[in-house]
Amino acid sequence: xxxxxxxxxxxxxxxxxxxxxxxxxxxxVTPPSGVRPLALSLGEPQHxxxxxxxxTLAANAHLWGxxxxxxxxxxxxxxxxxxxxxxxxxPPGRLDPELSVLPVAGSREALFLTALLAVxxxxxxxxxxxxxxxxxxxxxxxxxxxxxxxxxFLSATRETGFLPDLDAxxxxxxxxxxxxxxxSPGNPQGAAATAGYLARxxxxxxxWGFVLAVxxxxxxxxxxVEPVGALQVAAGLEDGARSPWSNLLVFHSLSKRSxxxxxxxxxxxxxxxxxxxxxxxxxxxxxxxPLPVLAAAAxxxxxxxxxxxNRALYRAKFDAAAAILxxxxxxxxxxxxxFLWLDVGCGEQACRRLWGEAAVRVLPGAYFARTxxxxxxxxxxxxxxxxxxxxxxxxxxxxxxxAIL
Ligand SMILES: Cc1ncc(COP(=O)(O)O)c(C=O)c1O
Numbered sequence: 001x002x003x004x005x006x007x008x009x010x011x012x013x014x015x016x017x018x019x020x021x022x023x024x025x026x027x028x029v030t031p032p033s034g035v036r037p038l039a040l041s042l043g044e045p046q047h048x049x050x051x052x053x054x055x056t057l058a059a060n061a062h063l064w065g066x067x068x069x070x071x072x073x074x075x076x077x078x079x080x081x082x083x084x085x086x087x088x089x090x091p092p093g094r095l096d097p098e099l100s101v102l103p104v105a106g107s108r109e110a111l112f113l114t115a116l117l118a119v120x121x122x123x124x125x126x127x128x129x130x131x132x133x134x135x136x137x138x139x140x141x142x143x144x145x146x147x148x149x150x151x152x153f154l155s156a157t158r159e160t161g162f163l164p165d166l167d168a169x170x171x172x173x174x175x176x177x178x179x180x181x182x183x184s185p186g187n188p189q190g191a192a193a194t195a196g197y198l199a200r201x202x203x204x205x206x207x208w209g210f211v212l213a214v215x216x217x218x219x220x221x222x223x224x225v226e227p228v229g230a231l232q233v234a235a236g237l238e239d240g241a242r243s244p245w246s247n248l249l250v251f252h253s254l255s256k257r258s259x260x261x262x263x264x265x266x267x268x269x270x271x272x273x274x275x276x277x278x279x280x281x282x283x284x285x286x287x288x289x290p291l292p293v294l295a296a297a298a299x300x301x302x303x304x305x306x307x308x309x310n311r312a313l314y315r316a317k318f319d320a321a322a323a324i325l326x327x328x329x330x331x332x333x334x335x336x337x338x339f340l341w342l343d344v345g346c347g348e349q350a351c352r353r354l355w356g357e358a359a360v361r362v363l364p365g366a367y368f369a370r371t372x373x374x375x376x377x378x379x380x381x382x383x384x385x386x387x388x389x390x391x392x393x394x395x396x397x398x399x400x401x402x403a404i405l
Contacts, residue, residue, distance in 0.1 A: 013145050018138055018367035022351070029352050031359035038397045039361045043187070043339065043386045045259035047313055050306040053260060056296040063291035070283045072103035072294050079298035080252075080267050087219075088232035094244060095231065099272040102279055103289045103297065107217045107253040107266040108139050110278075111181070113285060114249060114268075115143035117277050118179040118211035128178035133164045135188055135368035135379040137215065140181040149178060153370045157378050158330075162191035162341075166200050174208040183215040185227050188368050188384040189341045190218070190334020192227035199233050205247040206239065211274065214250045217266065218337035220257040220307055221314055227336050231269065245270040249278075256338075257307055258300045265289060265297040314338050320391035324398035329405070340385040341365070344405055347383045354383075358400035362386075 016024070022041060031037055071077070081097030084090060095101075104110035119128050130144030134153035144151045152173060154164030163186070182201060184193040193201070198214070205212035214230040230250050237244070253266035268278060282288070289297070300306070318333055321340060325331040329342035344350040347364035354360040365382030372378065385401075387394050 010146050010148060014142055018363060021367050022361075022363055025348060025351060025364065026355050026361070029356040031355055032357065035359040037359040037361065038389070038393060038400070040385045040387070040389070040394075040397055041361045041363045042388070043256075044261055044388055045256060045310075045338070046388045046390070047259040047310055049260045049263070050258060050300065050303070052299050052303060052306070053258075053263060053296045056299045057292045060292035060295040063295070066291055068288035068291050068294065070102075070286070070288050071279050072289060073291065073298075074098070076103055076294040076298045077101045079301040080269065083301040084231060084269060087226070088229045088235070090231060090235050094235055095269070096272075097269075100245060100275055101267055101269045102275055102282070103294060104251075104266050104268050104282075105264040105286065105289055106255060106261075107215060107251040107268075109264075109286070110251050110266065110268045111137075111139050111213065111215060112143040113278065113281055114211065114213050115147035115149060115179060116285075117274065117281050118213070119144070119147040119149040120178060121148065123178050123210075124175040126176040129173055129176045131164070131169075131173075131177055131180040133181070133183060133186060134370055134372060135365060135382075136181070137183060137187050138368070141370075144179065144181075151370075152177075153372055155372055155374075155378050156186070156189065156191075162186060162189035163193055163197065166197070166204065169204070174204065174210075177208055177210040179211045179213060180205065181213050181215065182230075183218075184230075185216075185218045185222070185334060185336025187218065187337055188339050188365065188379075188382075190337040190339055192222075192335035195228045195233050195236075198228065198230050199237060202230065202234055202237065202248055203239065206241055210247065211271075212248050214248070216250050217253040218256055219252065221311065221338055222336045223315065223318075223333060224311075225335070243272055245272070247271060247274075249274055254297060254300055257310070259310060260300070263293060263296065265293055314387065316391045317387040317389075317394045320395040321385075321387060321398045324395055324402060328402060338387045340387065342383050342385060342401075343381050344383050345381055347380060350383050350405055353404055354401060358404045360397050360400050360404075 365379030
């Protein structure tokens with residue numbers, strides 16, 4: 001059936017986006033009157049964006065009239081390159097930002113475009129596979145489908161450390177894999193891949209000739225233990241690859257790190273050949289990041305003070321949630337990100353009750369996942385709770401959850 005009568009079978013395979021499904025689920029549910037509604041569904045940071053943004057935008061206001069170059073500015077690329085070196089302790093000079101870094105309008109755009117870059121018409125004579133964890137960030141699936149690939153969902157449950165089990169990948173799947181999306185720390189579960197895990201994933205990408213796309217947009221929201229990065233791991237591999245970054249792209253964003261979701265600014269970095277292809281793709285598909293925004297972004301990548309403050313604020317929210325939830329619903333502190341992933345038995349039912357009885361809006365885990373070959377949707381038992389509000393509101397929401405569920 002065609003959704004909009006377009007007759008585009010790729011498009012018609014797209015599901016409704018999770019937030020649309022949530023609105024449908026709750027359409028006939030009315031929250032109790034007189035109770036303040038608390039929306040913990042959207043992962044939109046609520047901390048005040050750093051003043052550095054408005055100051056730098058103002059100082060560069062004379063540049064609004066200019067078309068921005070697709071590959072940004074040398075200053076932006078240098079700021080990102082220096083940050084990557086610092087954050088991931090890359091050997092100085094190993095990563096050339098001129099060849100390996102591009103600005104993007106948020107990591108969502110870049111993750112989406114990557115499928116257009118990475119997925120050929122056929123791989124090993126078959127429909128190309130686009131691997132992704134299950135549950136997953138919805139964009140991976142949409143991008144894979146629209147690029148003509150077949151999404152292959154790799155169960156990422158508590159039993160597998162909330163990451164896909166790489167041992168479960170068969171040669172039959174790997175030979176037709178064009179792209180593998182990994183998210184570390186993950187959304188929704190918050191698990192960070194270890195260096196060993198990333199090394200194996202990079203090795204598979206090189207052995208089977210696919211693109212490994214590692215979404216690290218939550219890398220800076222952690223508990224004090226910095227999640228290891230894929231570039232960091234790649235820098236230490238000595239496997240004779242043509243470039244230290246072969247087959248690898250990583251994605252970062254200021255949306256979470258700097259509470260600047262509205263700035264629409266991030267970067268993609270890695271394999272120079274892929275980055276070159278990305279620049280060409282972006283020349284056709286995108287408007288480029290405005291020069292004042294690139295200047296503000298460069299200033300943010302050079303500053304860590306606001307990021308440390310941000311992390312402290314998130315820690316306080318997890319503390320507030322932990323104090324009330326205890327070990328209920330399988331509560332755990334994730335390695336990164338700002339989500340609770342709570343096992344409530346039936347996520348959809350819990351969402352309807354929480355909204356109808358306590359005016360708390362959260363997302364059913366099922367909407368982040370697909371039913372696997374075993375007939376199980378690995379998100380069905382869960383709800384995702386975004387800890388983006390101040391600790392008092394988080395505590396209030398947690399208390400209402402405990403009372404209702
Ligand atoms: C896992 C994941 N990747 C990427 C993004 C995209 O963020 P942005 O486009 O703001 O960088 C999000 C946003 O919620 C996300 O959760």
